Amino acid sequence: MPDGGSHYPALVLNADFRPLSYFPLSVWSWQDAVKAVFMDRVSVLSEYDTEVRSPSVSMRLPSVIALKEYIPAARRPAFTRFNVFLRDRFECQYCGGSFPTQELTFDHVIPRSRGGRTTWENVVTACSCCNLKKGNRLPRECQMFPRQPPRQPTSWELQENGRAFPPNYLHESWRDYLYWDSELEG
Numbered sequence: 001m002p003d004g005g006s007h008y009p010a011l012v013l014n015a016d017f018r019p020l021s022y023f024p025l026s027v028w029s030w031q032d033a034v035k036a037v038f039m040d041r042v043s044v045l046s047e048y049d050t051e052v053r054s055p056s057v058s059m060r061l062p063s064v065i066a067l068k069e070y071i072p073a074a075r076r077p078a079f080t081r082f083n084v085f086l087r088d089r090f091e092c093q094y095c096g097g098s099f100p101t102q103e104l105t106f107d108h109v110i111p112r113s114r115g116g117r118t119t120w121e122n123v124v125t126a127c128s129c130c131n132l133k134k135g136n137r138l139p140r141e142c143q144m145f146p147r148q149p150p151r152q153p154t155s156w157e158l159q160e161n162g163r164a165f166p167p168n169y170l171h172e173s174w175r176d177y178l179y180w181d182s183e184l185e186g
């Protein structure tokens with residue numbers, strides 16, 4: 001028996017053979033993947049060399065599985081802090097710098113104190129430095145304008161942006177199903 005659920009994750013593809021989600025990348029533990037195989041909900045496209053055995057069955061652990069039934073993407077993405085960062089590709093919309101998530105903040109283009117609302121159209125990703133610098137001023141008062149006018153992204157756009165951020169773990173059998181932007185640059 002392989003140890004721990006974190007080993008041998010299976011990449012989960014939608015019925016169209018594209019990842020169910022790019023970011024975070026859709027992966028299941030081997031336990032969930034094996035369960036789905038037995039429930040006939042997925043097809044196995046690739047396997048690890050490692051086997052699991054029970055008294056009656058033995059099977060190689062799936063490394064890539066595809067759902068048999070297509071799951072449509074939610075049409076309107078949730079307005080969350082994470083999705084705002086993803087829309088803005090984790091780049092400060094004022095200085096253009098890339099930062100780890102914990103150094104990014106949520107900036108109201110029109111400050112709340114000046115009547116700005118917390119919506120897709122008025123919130124952008126900003127580094128703490130720019131956020132502090134901008135303070136409670138309007139863009140024209142401090143000449144700080146977001147690089148992209150903020151708006152509600154589509155789920156498709158978020159998925160596309162997510163492709164630019166490869167996960168830490170990549171099994172070689174996954175590469176055929178993932179087309180990271182970084183590979184295109186080479």
Ligand SMILES: [Zn+2]
Nearest residue numbers: 092095127130
């Ligand atoms: Zn900045």
